[in-house]
Amino acid sequence: MNVLAIYPGSFDPITNGHIDIVKRALRVFDKIIILVAVNPGKKYLFSVEERVQMIKDSLKEYPQVSVDSTSGLTVHYAQKVGANAMIRGLRAATDFEYEFQMNNANVFIDKQIESIFFMAKHEFMFISSSTIKEMVAGGIDVSKLVPAPVYTMLKEHQ
Numbered sequence: 001m002n003v004l005a006i007y008p009g010s011f012d013p014i015t016n017g018h019i020d021i022v023k024r025a026l027r028v029f030d031k032i033i034i035l036v037a038v039n040p041g042k043k044y045l046f047s048v049e050e051r052v053q054m055i056k057d058s059l060k061e062y063p064q065v066s067v068d069s070t071s072g073l074t075v076h077y078a079q080k081v082g083a084n085a086m087i088r089g090l091r092a093a094t095d096f097e098y099e100f101q102m103n104n105a106n107v108f109i110d111k112q113i114e115s116i117f118f119m120a121k122h123e124f125m126f127i128s129s130s131t132i133k134e135m136v137a138g139g140i141d142v143s144k145l146v147p148a149p150v151y152t153m154l155k156e157h158q
């Protein structure tokens with residue numbers, strides 16, 4: 001069976017924490033589509049095109065991974081491509097409440113699509129896209145926390 005999952009998120013920008021989730025999820029799923037969310041109510045540092053390109057450049061050695069974007073509901077996207085599962089990551093208890101509520105909303109829309117949660121590895125637990133952006137603004141070297149193509153883009157945005 002060819003099991004397809006989508007990994008939805010803002011990815012503003014993708015970090016080594018996200019990358020770790022993708023690599024581990026590839027042991028469970030045959031194919032993963034990373035889905036960049038476009039939420040008109042949210043302010044992003046990077047455009048959707050930039051976010052998609054950074055993910056493609058960061059994961060180019062993984063042919064099982066593709067990247068797309070949507071301004072609609074992630075569940076609708078999953079239905080459209082025939083995905084069986086949605087991948088999410090959990091760092092701390094604070095993530096749990098938000099993810100639990102999102103999962104309930106998604107199950108309400110379509111109970112056939114399962115959300116699968118991967119626990120963050122210890123060394124990636126503190127990494128979030130917002131922390132990265134704050135660190136960069138404060139002049140901290142984040143080269144060990146993000147993939148090389150993201151590091152380049154962050155420097156260009158300074």
Ligand code: ADP
Binds near residue numbers: 129
């Ligand atoms: P969203 O705005 O949808 O939360 P993010 O790009 O911030 O988008 O995160 C996408 C998913 O990846 C979320 O489930 C989040 O909990 C998870 N995630 C983010 N950073 C990490 C990390 N360092 N380790 C594990 N999971 C993470």
